[in-house]
Amino acid sequence: MTTQAATPSSPPERGRTAELFHYSLRALALVWSTSRRLTLGLAFATVVAGLLPALAAWLGKQIVDAVVAAMQLHQSQGEAPLWPVLRYVLLEAGVVALIAAAQRGLSVQQSLLRVLLGQKVNLMILEKAQQLSLAQFEDSEFYDKLTRARREASVRPLSLVNKLFSLIQNGISLASFAVLLVHFSPWALAILVIGALPVFFAEAKFSGDAFRLFRRRSPEARLQTYIEAVLAREDHIKEVKLFGLAPLLLQRYRDIFATLYTEDRALTIRRDSWGFLFGLLGTLTFYMAYVWVVIDTVNGRVSLGEMTMYLLLFKQGQSTISASLSAISGIYEDNLYLSNLYEYLEHPVAAEQGSLTEGICPGDGIRFEEVGFHYSGAAKPALEGINFHLRPGQSLALVGENGSGKTTLIKLLTRLYNPSQGRILLDGSDLQDWNTEALQQRIGVIFQDFIRYQLSAGENLGVGDVAAFNNESRWQDAAQRGRASDFIEQLGQGYQTQLGRWFKGGQELSGGQWQKIALSRSYMRDKADILVLDEPTAAMDAAAEAEVFEQFRQHAQGKMTILISHRFSTVRSADHIIVLEQGRILEQGHHADLLAHSGRYAHLFQLQARGYH
Numbered sequence: 001m002t003t004q005a006a007t008p009s010s011p012p013e014r015g016r017t018a019e020l021f022h023y024s025l026r027a028l029a030l031v032w033s034t035s036r037r038l039t040l041g042l043a044f045a046t047v048v049a050g051l052l053p054a055l056a057a058w059l060g061k062q063i064v065d066a067v068v069a070a071m072q073l074h075q076s077q078g079e080a081p082l083w084p085v086l087r088y089v090l091l092e093a094g095v096v097a098l099i100a101a102a103q104r105g106l107s108v109q110q111s112l113l114r115v116l117l118g119q120k121v122n123l124m125i126l127e128k129a130q131q132l133s134l135a136q137f138e139d140s141e142f143y144d145k146l147t148r149a150r151r152e153a154s155v156r157p158l159s160l161v162n163k164l165f166s167l168i169q170n171g172i173s174l175a176s177f178a179v180l181l182v183h184f185s186p187w188a189l190a191i192l193v194i195g196a197l198p199v200f201f202a203e204a205k206f207s208g209d210a211f212r213l214f215r216r217r218s219p220e221a222r223l224q225t226y227i228e229a230v231l232a233r234e235d236h237i238k239e240v241k242l243f244g245l246a247p248l249l250l251q252r253y254r255d256i257f258a259t260l261y262t263e264d265r266a267l268t269i270r271r272d273s274w275g276f277l278f279g280l281l282g283t284l285t286f287y288m289a290y291v292w293v294v295i296d297t298v299n300g301r302v303s304l305g306e307m308t309m310y311l312l313l314f315k316q317g318q319s320t321i322s323a324s325l326s327a328i329s330g331i332y333e334d335n336l337y338l339s340n341l342y343e344y345l346e347h348p349v350a351a352e353q354g355s356l357t358e359g360i361c362p363g364d365g366i367r368f369e370e371v372g373f374h375y376s377g378a379a380k381p382a383l384e385g386i387n388f389h390l391r392p393g394q395s396l397a398l399v400g401e402n403g404s405g406k407t408t409l410i411k412l413l414t415r416l417y418n419p420s421q422g423r424i425l426l427d428g429s430d431l432q433d434w435n436t437e438a439l440q441q442r443i444g445v446i447f448q449d450f451i452r453y454q455l456s457a458g459e460n461l462g463v464g465d466v467a468a469f470n471n472e473s474r475w476q477d478a479a480q481r482g483r484a485s486d487f488i489e490q491l492g493q494g495y496q497t498q499l500g501r502w503f504k505g506g507q508e509l510s511g512g513q514w515q516k517i518a519l520s521r522s523y524m525r526d527k528a529d530i531l532v533l534d535e536p537t538a539a540m541d542a543a544a545e546a547e548v549f550e551q552f553r554q555h556a557q558g559k560m561t562i563l564i565s566h567r568f569s570t571v572r573s574a575d576h577i578i579v580l581e582q583g584r585i586l587e588q589g590h591h592a593d594l595l596a597h598s599g600r601y602a603h604l605f606q607l608q609a610r611g612y613h
């Protein structure tokens with residue numbers, strides 16, 4: 001497994017300062033495209049929430065000064081009107097209510113945007129996943145990228161935008177505080193800003209460290225998620241119990257956690273210790289300014305009301321500055337995490353090249369010409385020098401020991417992978433020149449590791465042809481051919497019965513029954529003239545297998561069929577048999593020829609035949 005920490009060209013490692021806000025604009029655009037109304041609402045509430053605190057502070061000053069003036073009047077004349085004081089109190093109450101409304105407006109709009117944006121980003125991630133090739137999914141490095149994107153990135157864009165807005169809000173507040181404070185002393189303002197700077201630099205540095213840590217250990221995090229799945233999923237728990245795997249896996253889980261926790265702890269302690277020290281510096285500067293104002297008040301340079309206002313401004317100014325600074329470091333952190341999302345979304349996908357919906361030589365069938373394939377990272381090729389020609393109406397059987405390349409050959413034919421050497425022709429045209437959809441329409445395939453969808457029985461068939469996903473008569477037809485109709489009709493709600501154990505009322509099936517479902521699924525594709533069955537009957541009883549093949553033969557008339565099976569009783573009737581060994585064709589021909597040849601096929605056939613006696 002490769003970690004990503006060493007990727008030198010990825011945005012976070014490249015010129016950190018330059019990349020600091022690299023994704024802010026994109027995140028803003030994303031939020032804007034999610035909901036213009038909410039984004040505008042957020043911006044408006046931000047400006048209002050930014051301006052009002054300074055107004056409240058100024059009103060506070062007016063109140064104190066009005067009180068002092070009223071007290072003096074009361075002392076000299078024995079009475080003083082209350083209204084000049086109370087009007088400011090009323091106004092301040094109104095402003096405080098407005099601040100609360102603006103804050104509430106912010107949080108409501110943020111909550112709504114969070115939901116909308118979460119959905120949007122998740123859809124972007126899932127849609128992108130559909131454009132990727134099978135090989136990309138099998139690449140552990142890439143898979144890490146996908147996992148990281150899914151785990152973190154869906155909340156990050158909004159978090160980034162919220163912090164941007166909070167920065168703007170704090171900026172507006174600070175500017176308005178500055179307008180009021182500058183009357184006291186521009187130096188006091190400068191001192192407050194400088195005092196808060198170290199916290200920011202520390203925060204920015206530690207956010208970067210946290211991100212790099214997160215990125216470096218994503219393989220471990222993935223392993224943890226995998227162990228959780230093995231220990232807690234219904235389809236794994238059987239083996240876990242019987243093999244007594246739980247203590248071993250739990251120990252591994254604990255070990256991974258212990259390593260991760262040690263790193264986390266070290267970072268948290270460092271981050272908070274420095275944060276505390278630099279925070280003290282900020283507090284110190286604040287109290288210096290405090291002393292200054294107090295002295296000036298005692299000396300009569302500023303009024304009592306002004307002193308109240310300055311102290312409030314200092315206090316609020318300081319918390320606004322630290323809020324802005326943590327917003328900036330948060331923006332930095334979100335930018336780093338977003339780089340994951342965009343790296344994933346921008347991962348190149350092979351452009352769809354082919355456009356053919358018909359070959360240049362219709363009716364020619366399938367030709368493999370010197371086809372070879374090498375899995376990336378594998379020591380040796382999985383297939384080499386494969387040549388054969390399969391015509392419409394013919395059946396081909398692939399035999400060979402485990403790992404000889406049978407399934408790989410099917411994956412090439414279905415274009416899940418492209419050959420590393422040679423070419424595959426369908427009706428005279430290279431598979432790569434075919435339009436993917438047209439090609440897929442022609443091929444009905446079930447793999448040995450077919451999917452047991454946690455859907456209804458009917459839908460489990462419907463997935464075989466999305467155009468007929470809900471078509472009940474097509475389900476019945478396919479189920480009859482795949483020999484699944486009998487048991488489906490006996491299920492509590494027939495074709496509507498929920499299958500599997502994941503959802504309420506789900507009905508679990510036996511291995512053979514699932515296989516019949518998968519086989520029927522391949523019959524849904526009724527326009528397909530290439531039928532591929534990769535060990536379709538391994539879990540079926542002998543009677544069911546015989547029945548399935550009888551049906552298959554009838555259905556397959558005029559079509560091309562490719563069958564992978566370890567059972568020679570089914571292989572023998574194929575028109576053409578290819579024996580694979582270590583990715584190469586060892587022998588090929590009819591059953592009778594191959595027996596007469598007395599090679600590997602004959603040997604294996606006799607071995608199995610003996611087993612039946």
Ligand SMILES: Nc1ncnc2c1ncn2[C@@H]1O[C@H](COP(=O)(O)OP(=O)(O)OP(=O)(O)O)[C@@H](O)[C@H]1O
Pocket residue numbers: 138375376378382400401402403404405406407408409
């Ligand atoms: N996704 C993959 N990545 C790398 N190597 C693979 C992958 N899938 C299969 N292989 C390797 O390619 C070779 C051929 O595998 P393949 O699945 O085609 O064999 P098979 O003949 O279908 O085997 P079986 O009878 O066990 O199903 C094996 O050596 C296997 O280890």
